[in-house]
Amino acid sequence: MTTRILAGRQVRSVGLGCMNVAWAYGNPPPREDAVALFRHALDAGCDHFDTANIYGGGVSEEILGEAIMDRRDEFLLATKTGIIVDGPRRGVDCSPASITASLDASLKRLGTDHVDLFYMHRFDPKVPIAESVGAMVRAIEAGKIRAYGVSEWSAAHVREAHAVHPMAAVQTEYSPWTRNVELGVLETTRASGIALVAFSPLARGALGGELRDVETLTEKDLRRSHPRFSAENWIHNRRLIDRFDHLAAEAGVTPAQLSLAWVLSRASHVHAIPGTRSRAHFDQNHAANDVIVPTDILERVSALINQGSVAGHRYPQVMRGTIDTEDFGQLSL
Numbered sequence: 599m600t601t602r603i604l605a606g607r608q609v610r611s612v613g614l615g616c617m618n619v620a621w622a623y624g625n626p627p628p629r630e631d632a633v634a635l636f637r638h639a640l641d642a643g644c645d646h647f648d649t650a651n652i653y654g655g656g657v658s659e660e661i662l663g664e665a666i667m668d669r670r671d672e673f674l675l676a677t678k679t680g681i682i683v684d685g686p687r688r689g690v691d692c693s694p695a696s697i698t699a700s701l702d703a704s705l706k707r708l709g710t711d712h713v714d715l716f717y718m719h720r721f722d723p724k725v726p727i728a729e730s731v732g733a734m735v736r737a738i739e740a741g742k743i744r745a746y747g748v749s750e751w752s753a754a755h756v757r758e759a760h761a762v763h764p765m766a767a768v769q770t771e772y773s774p775w776t777r778n779v780e781l782g783v784l785e786t787t788r789a790s791g792i793a794l795v796a797f798s799p800l801a802r803g804a805l806g807g808e809l810r811d812v813e814t815l816t817e818k819d820l821r822r823s824h825p826r827f828s829a830e831n832w833i834h835n836r837r838l839i840d841r842f843d844h845l846a847a848e849a850g851v852t853p854a855q856l857s858l859a860w861v862l863s864r865a866s867h868v869h870a871i872p873g874t875r876s877r878a879h880f881d882q883n884h885a886a887n888d889v890i891v892p893t894d895i896l897e898r899v900s901a902l903i904n905q906g907s908v909a910g911h912r913y914p915q916v917m918r919g920t921i922d923t924e925d926f927g928q929l930s931l
Contacts, residue, residue, distance in 0.1 A: 600862070600887050604646065604793045604869055605715045605745040605766040609674050611862050612887050613646025614639050614880065615797055615873030619661060620654025623803070624816035627875045629661060636665035638877050640672060642884055648769075648795070648871045650678035650719060651700055656707045663709035676715035676767075676795075677704050678749060680722060681920070690920055692722035694733035701737055716743040717769055721751045721922035731762040747795070752922045753782030760790055770923050772796035772868070773805060774842070774860055774903040775826070775835075776912050781924035788865055799861040799870040800854050802827075804839055805903075806879070807846070807853035825910030834909040841902055849895045851886075854879070858886040860899050 600611045617623075619632035626632070636647070647666070649658045659677060666673070679700035682689040701716060716737065718730060734746035745766035748759060756768055768787050772779050772794070779794065787794045800806045802821055812821070812832045821827040826835055839853075846856040854872070861870045872883045905926045913921060 602793070602867065602869055604674060604795070605676075605747075607674050607714065609646045609869070610643065610884075610887050611869055612858060612883055613648060613674075613795075613869060613871045614644050614883075615871040616647055616649040616658045616662060617653045618873040618875045620658040621652070622820040623875075624819045626654065626657075632661045632875070633665040635875065635877055635880065636662060639880055639884070640666045640669060642881070644880075644884060645673045646676070646869070646871065647673055648676045648797075650681075650717075651704050651707075652678075652681050652683050652719070655683075656703070659704055659707040663707060667709045670710055674714045675708070675710065676717065676747075677708070677713050678717040678719040678769075679704070680717075680719040688917065688920060690720045690722045690724075692718045692720075692730040693725050694729055694736075697730065697733040698737070701742055705742065712742055712744065714744045715747055715766055716745075717747040717749045717767070718751075719749050720920045721748070721755055727755065727758050728762050731759050735763050747793075749797075750921050750923045751783075752924055753786040755922060756783060756786055756792070757790070760792065765792055767793040767795050767869075769795040769797055769871075771798045771912065772861055772864075773799050773801040773857055774899050775801045775804065775838075775905075775908040777905045778912075778923050778925060781926070783923060784865060784868075788867055791867075793867050793869055794865070795869045795871060796861050797871055797873075800857050800872050800883075804835065805842060805853055805857040807843060810836070823914045823916075824912070825914060826908060826912065828910060831910035838903050838907060842899065845895055845898055845902070849891045851889055851891060852882055854882055855886040855889045856891060856895070856899065858883060859889050859891040860896050862886075863891075863896050
């Protein structure tokens with residue numbers, strides 16, 4: 599198993615994102631199925647579970663608490679704070695008071711006295727970085743968190759926060775078709791000794807080997823609002839995906855494993871946290887810890903799917919205002 603350092607702990611390079619069981623990609627599974635998935639993942643050796651307070655309004659944290667918190671010392675636990683969801687509206691609050699209250703609520707839902715890694719889910723321009731980081735430091739001193747991180751922050755703001763107090767991780771979207779971290783964050787984290795945790799490493803399922811028709815996405819599926827999954831852009835992007843699937847077959851791996859191998863190949867400090875509601879998909883993703891893909895295949899992936907070849911922005915307009923990570927901008931083909 600490939601392992602890498604995260605928040606001072608050696609963990610497998612592929613962890614588990616825990617959003618899907620509670621939110622975003624259609625109707626969530628029955629609670630007992632989600633509990634069984636998390637227990638299966640832990641039994642299989644997964645040692646990095648990543649959630650957030652907004653996933654299902656805290657439901658993801660509650661399920662983790664029910665499923666695996668009796669084996670707390672066997673895994674690294676990460677959760678997040680900062681995004682405020684009010685119906686269709688999204689805001690950000692990383693004030694010290696909000697961070698502290700949110701952390702206490704997360705600990706209660708999770709059923710634990712500490713998390714190993716606590717992220718500010720988005721950058722809050724209304725609050726000085728030193729004040730937000732100060733709240734994180736006080737939480738570390740109180741033993742409630744072991745380390746802090748940030749999500750979807752720019753390289754400049756990562757450096758500013760790291761100078762106040764060393765951060766453990768930056769989490770952001772990273773896959774062959776989302777390369778924004780390559781504009782600055784990837785190198786900044788490498789140079790600063792900060793782990794980079796890639797969410798949506800399977801391109802929100804586009805590179806998972808199964809999504810063929812976006813019309814099959816349910817009404818509640820978040821991807822219906824994302825430009826890359828619009829009917830117009832999907833026609834183009836599906837052609838790229840079909841060619842990607844052929845590369846996976848040539849390498850003797852699944853498309854999901856090829857995408858994960860590509861992400862992990864970008865640098866030795868990169869981790870990946872694919873999410874799923876399926877035990878079979880988890881097993882496939884977890885096996886990517888052992889997958890070796892020839893360099894020439896990875897290079898062909900880079901040339902095939904990238905910021906210049908994919909049609910559509912990675913986020914809908916309404917969500918872009920909360921993203922601080924450097925942006926390639928809207929691409930139209």
